[in-house]
Amino acid sequence: MNVLYIGDIMGDRGIDSVAQVLPNLKKEEKIDLVIAQAENVSSGKGISLSDYIKLKQLGVDFFTGGNWSLEKETIYPSLSNPEEPIIRPANYPKGTPGLGYKTIKLNNKVILVISLLGQIVGRDSHKKIDNPLEIIDNILDQYKGQDTITIVNFHGDYSSEKKVIGYYLDGRASLVVGDHWHISTADAMVLPKGTAHITDVGMCGSLDSSLGVKLSVIINRWKNNTPSMNVLEDSGRMQFNAVIATIDETTNLALNIKQIQKIFS
Ligand SMILES: [Fe+2]
Numbered sequence: 001m002n003v004l005y006i007g008d009i010m011g012d013r014g015i016d017s018v019a020q021v022l023p024n025l026k027k028e029e030k031i032d033l034v035i036a037q038a039e040n041v042s043s044g045k046g047i048s049l050s051d052y053i054k055l056k057q058l059g060v061d062f063f064t065g066g067n068w069s070l071e072k073e074t075i076y077p078s079l080s081n082p083e084e085p086i087i088r089p090a091n092y093p094k095g096t097p098g099l100g101y102k103t104i105k106l107n108n109k110v111i112l113v114i115s116l117l118g119q120i121v122g123r124d125s126h127k128k129i130d131n132p133l134e135i136i137d138n139i140l141d142q143y144k145g146q147d148t149i150t151i152v153n154f155h156g157d158y159s160s161e162k163k164v165i166g167y168y169l170d171g172r173a174s175l176v177v178g179d180h181w182h183i184s185t186a187d188a189m190v191l192p193k194g195t196a197h198i199t200d201v202g203m204c205g206s207l208d209s210s211l212g213v214k215l216s217v218i219i220n221r222w223k224n225n226t227p228s229m230n231v232l233e234d235s236g237r238m239q240f241n242a243v244i245a246t247i248d249e250t251t252n253l254a255l256n257i258k259q260i261q262k263i264f265s
Contacts, residue, residue, distance in 0.1 A: 001032045001033065001034050001106070001109065001149065001247045001249055002030055002031050002033075002244055002245075002246050003031075003032065003033045003034075003035065003149075003151065003152070003174075003175060003242050003244065003245045003246075003247060004025070004026070004029070004031045004033070004034045004035070004242055004243075005035045005036070005037075005153075005175065005201060005242060005243050005244075005245070006018065006022075006034065006035070006038045006060070006201075006204060006240075006241075006242045006244075007034035007037055007046050007175045007182070007184065007200075007201035007202040007203045007204060007241040007242060008034055008039065008040045008066075008106045008179055008180070008202075008203040008212075008231065008233065009037065009038060009040060009055070009203075009204045009205065010040045010041075010044060010182065010203050010204060010205035010206070010211070010212035010233040011040065011041070011044050011205055011206075012204050012232075012234075013205040013206050013212075013232070013233070013234060013238060014040065014041060014203070014204040014205035014212070015041065015051065015055065015058070015169035015236065016022060016238070017205055017238050017239065017240045018036070018055065018060070018139070018204055018240070019058050020060055020238070021204075021250065021262055021264075022034070022058060022059050023059065024101070025242075025260065026227045027188040029244055029246065029260075031112065032106060033051060033060045033061050033062070033104075033106055034060050034062070034188055035060070035062045035064060035113065035151065035153075035200070035235040036055065036060045036062075036063055037063075037064050037065075037066065037070040037153065037155070037201075038052070038063035038064065038065065038069075038086065038165050039064075039065050039066035039069045039155070039163060039187045040066075040068060040125060040203075041055065041073075042046070042071075042072055042214070043069040044067045044068075044212060044213070044230060044232050045072075045231065046068045046069060046070065046071025046072035046075065047058045047063065047069075047074045047075050047086075047174055047177055048075065048154070048166075049072075049074040049075055049078065049120065049178060050074075052075060052086060052163030052203055053086075053103040056085075059128060061085060061086040062086070062104060062111075062112045062113055063085060063086040063087070063106070063214075064099075064113065064115045064153040064155075064179075065079075065086070065087050065088035065089050065100075065113070065115045065118065065155070065156035066089065066121070066180055067089075067100060067117060067122045067125065067155065067180070068255070069087075069098070069115075069119050069126040069215060070096070070098070071196065073216035076097045077100065079097060079099065080097060080098050080099060080199070081151055082099060082102055082185060083095060084102075085102065085104055085113075086104055087099055087100055087101060087114070087115050087156070088100060088115065089111065089115045089116055089117035089155060090114055090115060090116055090135050090136075090139060090159075091131065091132045092117070092127050092129060092130070092133040092179055092184060093128060093130060095131070098112065098213070100115055100116075100135075100139075100265060101107060101113065101115070101125055101139050102116040103148070106258075107197050109147075109149060109249060110146070110148045110149070111149045111150075111151065112139075112143055112148050112149070112150045112151070113151045113152075113153070114126065114136065114150070114151070114153065115122075115152075115153045116132040116135065116151045116152065116153065116154050116155065116156075116165070117129050117155050117156065118129075118131065118132065118154065118155065118156020118157055118158060118180070119156070119158070119161065120155050120156070120161065121130070121157050121249070122157070122178060122180070123198075128213060132165070132265045133168060134239075135167075136152065136168075136169065137164065138169060138255055140172055145208065147252070147258075148252065149174045149176060149247055149249070149252050150172070150173040150174050150175075150252070151173070151175045151177070152161055152165070152169060152175070152176045152177070153176075153177050153178075153179065154176060154177070154178045154179075155178075155179055155180045156178065156180055157180060157181075159185075160243060161197055162178035162199045163178075163187075163199050163202060163238040164195030165178070166178075166191055166195060166199075167191060169195055170191040170192060170193040170194070170195045170197075171193030171194055171195060173195050173226070173262075174194070174195065174196065174245065174252050174253060174254055175195065175197075175243075175245040175247065175254060175257070176195055176196070176197045177193060177197075177198055177243060178199045178200045178201065179196075179200055179201050179202075180200070180201035181200040181202075181211075182202060182211035182212060183200060183202060183203075183211070184198075184200055184201055184202030184241045185198060185199040185200045186259075188257045188258065189254075189257065190254045190255070190256065190257055190261045192202075193249065193253075194253030194254055194259035195253065195254060196236045196243075196247075196254035197257070198243050198257065199260070201241055201242060201243055201259075202242075202261070203239065203243030204239065204240045204241060204242075205232075205238070205239065206217070206233035206234070206235075206236055206237075206238065206239070207236065207237040207238055207239040207263055208233065208236035208237055209232075211231055212219070212233060213230045213231065213232060214231045214232070217231050217235070224227070225243065237263055237265050238263070238264050238265065239262065239263050240260070240261075240262040240264075241259075241260065241261050241262075242259075242260040243258065243259055243260065244257070244258050244260060245257045
């Protein structure tokens with residue numbers, strides 16, 4: 001099975017980037033399942049119900065979450081519905097709206113998708129979250145012995161956390177993808193026990209920007225030390241970043257992982 005995981009879709013230009021690249025990529029690479037990081041889709045913070053529907057129509061089959069997953073309330077019913085293919089991080093405390101892992105079926109194969117938040121991430125660094133290693137162990141225990149492809153998304157800041165989670169899950173997950181940086185790392189590989197991993201998959205949207213935000217806004221804030229609102233870049237070159245993992249449906253482990261990095265105007 002060929003699984004495409006698309007990095008953080010950042011604002012309207014992120015959606016445009018997916019619209020321009022995804023249809024041909026799906027055909028060229030014989031993609032069976034498309035998963036995308038959705039926490040930055042609507043104006044850079046969260047995902048609205050209408051953008052969720054739009055991306056589904058563009059060919060995204062499942063949506064992972066991060067520190068902005070709960071920003072738009074119109075998505076809450078979908079996050080809570082086990083039949084809707086969208087999750088928020090699984091290690092938010094009990095009582096947080098939505099679900100942190102769900103399964104989908106493809107050709108009679110069960111695919112379990114889980115999102116986790118790192119210990120330090122963006123503005124959530126002060127917010128209490130559950131330990132991601134404890135949480136993932138509990139979730140995987142529930143599916144132990146079952147014939148399941150397991151895809152884990154780790155949304156975090158520390159490179160050490162994002163690297164270590166791959167080895168922690170090596171042999172237990174099919175694919176472990178780090179995201180949140182919006183900058184892709186050059187370390188996509190299949191780990192010794194068969195888990196495909198990348199520290200960070202990168203983003204989709206404006207290329208000539210600070211992670212999707214206008215450079216002028218960030219430089220002014222940095223230089224003059226004055227608070228200001230983020231404004232998303234809406235011109236210049238575009239980028240699309242993703243990985244494709246080929247998963248053996250007999251062992252549920254990875255045969256290969258490759259990075260997709262496209263720059264276009
Ligand atoms: Fe994030």
